[in-house]
Amino acid sequence: MTSSNERRNRPALSLHVPEPDARPGEEVDFSGVAIPAAGSVARPDINVAPADIRDLPYTLIRVLDDDGKAVGPWDPRLDADTLRRMLRDMAMVRVYDERMFRAQRQGKTSFYMKSLGEEAVAVAAAHALDRDDMCFPTYRQQGLLIARDYPLTEMMCQVYSNAGDKLKGRQLPIMYSDREKGFFTISGNLGTQYPQAVGWAMGSAIKGDSRIAAAWIGDGATAEGDFHNAVTFAGVYRAPVVLNVVNNQWAISSFSGIAGGELTTFAARAVGYGIPGLRVDGNDPLAVYAATRWAADRARSNLGPTLIELFTYRVEGHSTSDDPSAYRPQGAGAKWPLGDPLMRLKAHLIGLGEWDEERHQQLLDQLGEEVKAAQKESEKLGTLGGEAAQSVESMFDDVFAELPWHLQEQREQALAEAEAKRK
Amino acid sequence: MTSSNERRNRPALSLHVPEPDARPGEEVDFSGVAIPAAGSVARPDINVAPADIRDLPYTLIRVLDDDGKAVGPWDPRLDADTLRRMLRDMAMVRVYDERMFRAQRQGKTSFYMKSLGEEAVAVAAAHALDRDDMCFPTYRQQGLLIARDYPLTEMMCQVYSNAGDKLKGRQLPIMYSDREKGFFTISGNLGTQYPQAVGWAMGSAIKGDSRIAAAWIGDGATAEGDFHNAVTFAGVYRAPVVLNVVNNQWAISSFSGIAGGELTTFAARAVGYGIPGLRVDGNDPLAVYAATRWAADRARSNLGPTLIELFTYRVEGHSTSDDPSAYRPQGAGAKWPLGDPLMRLKAHLIGLGEWDEERHQQLLDQLGEEVKAAQKESEKLGTLGGEAAQSVESMFDDVFAELPWHLQEQREQALAEAEAKRK
Amino acid sequence: MTVMNMIEALNSAHDVMMGRDPDIVVMGEDVGYFGGVFRVTAGLQKKYGKTRAFDTPIAEGGIAGTAIGMAAYGLKPVVEMQFADYIYPAFDQIVSEAGRMRYRTAGEWTLPMVFRSPYGGGIFGGQTHSQSPEALFAHVCGIKTVIPSNPYDAKGLLIAAIEDPDPVIFFEPKRIYNGPFDGFHERPVTPWAKHPAAEVPEGYYTVPLGKAAVAREGNDVTILAYGTMVHVALATAEEQGIDAEVIDLRTIVPVDIDTIEASVKKTGRCVIIHEATRTGGFGAELAALVQERCFYHLEAPVQRVTGYDTPYPHSLEWTYFPGPTRLGIALKKALED
């Protein structure tokens, strides 16, 4: 034991507080981002021992090269119809987002969140998963619903909390839920869905089912204890689950260094638990598809969980309540070197001779029409802030399966109050 | 998207539930435990990049070989006095534990926990740390207090919750606290001390102090969210803290596989966060010393946190409330291939010509006397279950710095009740 | 009928239900091979297999979170939290997720599940093995909270809780787990064999949630109690020869307001007893309800006899514990006022 006198001569400690490369007024500089060439990462068999692929989390799985060609062992070799469908779904997410964002600005609802630039994360995964695998998303995976053909009007009614909202106006906009589409109810509490997904997958395994679960979490939210709980349980019981980390590099105003991103990758978390970790170009729809499929196949073969980091960029603000120019250089998103997933898939399809500018414009026009029509349709059922679409009585339903006496009483009081207000 | 029909032909999932090698009635078999030769692991510079030592968590740092010789680059080259002092401290922990365990069996207190076989973990660390570094222990690091010369009578008074207990009988036995000795109050809630240690270290860094923190957690408790919180924060802010995981392979009746130990080592958790992880023979006092010192030097040089797994074995029951023969083969502890830390250090000292059987027996006799004397002394101040050593009034102190009206009232009521009981 | 203690009765409830319903899974720290630190789940893994009764990592938040996922899948998890004092790491999952799932999805996702936990003081467990956090769960909406006081009820209520379509918190007073408890810790107890409530049917039966029991009829004062405190109430009434009506609430959410109201309107006086800290304890809710509903029948203020607003101390355990003396003082006051 060194005596305390000795210690006193030692240099002073200091606290390291991570800071992003650039703040407002400075030039954003992505030149430090290491981008391995597309096709350069080997694709192991799905029954590889996790210990043999401990280096995978430190590279970046990419399929589409700068010319839009699909290269290397991770190329999922999708047919053109599937590719076009993925393109359509991503474009639809973008058109839909744009419109709902505007609806919020027009005062038609309280809140909205876009996924601009991150559309591949949800859309490509939806295509790689089975239709009845269960998804446990965050608020930025609306692409799952769109890829699974959930009606736009349903989504909009939820955003408006209107009379058509099957969630009875109870949830914040974009907190969708649809059991039938395998889309688990979104929670406001970050991270909670992650262990729930693992539990769902454990249930599927206990019952000898063949459906797997997939979950998404943001880079920021990986810091929650729920993340650790989820990966621990997934590893211990070899749960059939695909655990995605969407590293869009921002969590509201905090860059990913505040979540631990300075020291290593988010995919590397997997190594700590002894499960495979893949790091994927999240703006490359084919890479996302391929990695998801690899992980899903492992899960379905009783080989256990996989953690996938989807490296992407949050191009716009966190939500309608946020203005990113207060904490990062303006226009940073446009400079993100991994490009735009929609444009990359479009270029790929054009390169294949399966798409062209004209058809693309037609697609966008058509999607615009669809969205407009759906909006018209859903607004018939009201928007937020008008006369409340839900009855006072409905507020007391679903706390429990049956209404206990105290909620019955409270319902009566609420009705009396409503009556008094009318007078 | 694969259709659900296709899926239905897939093989059934199944849940993996980890199971230890042997259960009661079976032969314990440690032959699968990989034990690298002592001295075989390289010792990097403390300013090594964590990314360059990602393989360290998968080996086992050992200094004492089977003949008790200190070998290899991790040999801390301690002088004989220090070695003898460490031997004495470990022996004292053992003698003390034995006596307090018996005291519980004699009904003198409600509860006790031994650290048999794990004495090196705390004692060697205490010698490697500075005297005023702050320790955040679990209930199995009583060796820290003993190595730092905390009076045995103080410890016993706490175990007895008697009139000499400076914690006023409020805490369960063995939940010691001593600020002056740099021993943070033990919590009943597993894992909570881990982020607190990181916070203390952050405080030290914020203030430009040079003291570091060290924390201990059990293999079982690494599953708590607090573990993740601690390592995340430690990494993000490069906190000057040594994070120890005491992998004694059991958590009450659950073997370490239930905490994730089947898939990888606990030291490997460090890799996930991008900080160095060392895996150490926890029954080798010199290896524990050397690893602790390495980590402490890093911390003190503003190089950030280190995670150290101390691979050891819980030789006896979890506590006085536990009988391990209900869930693992009897006598498993005696067969643990990494031996007994006390015997290993003794052999080492004898090999150096600095110790012999006679002196060893003298030491044990002397420690026995010391403990007996301390016990006599502390029992003068009472044992649990006799007349309560604490006053009724004292129960209301220290909820807040000052007694608010409601606690004043409750204190009066309690006094009235005590008065009524006396009648 | 067999004489069972509380642990045996709870074990039997698990066994009966796991036999009837293949969707029930039992999980928690040490509940598998070992059968739980209090042995409530003993034998279940052996009988029903490792995937229906298994150990979990020590991560209460993870236990709750994965159990919620299993319930969402379609299973009925019965979760053991090793001590009520250690339920807090799971608080977010229980409160924000389990308690609100049906509501936030307008019934699309529901969670039939039970969180069981040993609870309360009286075994020298110190401040972290003695807590009674029921009021925390009573306050947040969407969770039912049940606390049995005897083996018969324990089994019947646990079966009802398992069958309930919503999440139930089930607190098991550990002071009365093994032996009976006759209110006075320093006196010998009557063995279970002589308690009618220890006669427990071996098969299936339920005790409905939300229904209190009149543990003792009386006319002069109503004592509202649950768990261990029921025995304190009975002992005190007996000892002091007071004509007290003792209501064993059994479920605190939803509480059986009719039984409470009827009794207090009859007696005109009410004393509430619980072991939890006083301020904001469930006794506050009961006192508020009673005076709201029985104001014109009350002849004295509703009193609360509770644990103190301090942690549960180790050595002064029986000074902290709300025993017959404390209750006796309150009863005397209630009757004199």
Added chain:
Amino acid sequence: MTVMNMIEALNSAHDVMMGRDPDIVVMGEDVGYFGGVFRVTAGLQKKYGKTRAFDTPIAEGGIAGTAIGMAAYGLKPVVEMQFADYIYPAFDQIVSEAGRMRYRTAGEWTLPMVFRSPYGGGIFGGQTHSQSPEALFAHVCGIKTVIPSNPYDAKGLLIAAIEDPDPVIFFEPKRIYNGPFDGFHERPVTPWAKHPAAEVPEGYYTVPLGKAAVAREGNDVTILAYGTMVHVALATAEEQGIDAEVIDLRTIVPVDIDTIEASVKKTGRCVIIHEATRTGGFGAELAALVQERCFYHLEAPVQRVTGYDTPYPHSLEWTYFPGPTRLGIALKKALED
């Protein structure tokens, strides 16, 4: 004196105290460069440096745990929990550790620290940006709980909380963060400039913890309120021309029992209002206390006007919110009974 809204007043409290005491550190999600999602910590990092005001990972349990460690080291952390609804992952650290540290160590380790959090409904935040969990913290011992209702109090109470030697939970009603609120959400408001409580000294001053304020004197009925509900109470009394005494509790633990008792003994009637769910809310404690202490002065049952025992719904926000109509009905009843 300057006119400040609540956010500015809270920001000023931080600024004043960080200037006076180098041991104060401010931490939480987005509180550093950006200055917090509600801007309460704006400018502090720039002025006091990155190691005194910094962003944290999104891990409320880690924030609380490390802040406790910093307080144990000797700092005075002022922690922002981004929303009260997200405080639950930190529940164990706050309740089991912060609240019990002084007690379990008999004063050897103490934790001067503040957990601040935006709180309550009224901004269309849905069920996870609208909660009022004060009763949970009031029940567990060892924590003080403070809820200001205006800029002057907010600053003075926050300074007192920072100076307090024990952990304080400080809930900031977000409905009144920016604009004033005059009780009726559908009507125009009087600007802060005309509210005397928006006149805030720029320097140091304190408003003591544990002391209520009489926000309005009256003789016929006492209204106990805190936070946003103080404005509902004032508006209702005014609107209905009721001679109500409105007590702004400001601190709920320890609560100012003398002020409450004196008022209820004067008026003989008491209505409690809070936004949190009803069952087991702090209103229950207040009702219990009032009837225990003022029983023979009460001319009508103590009534509670509260949020309902459901999550806070998004679209029906103003149906859920306990506004002047709900309070008016209760007042009428209290006066008629």
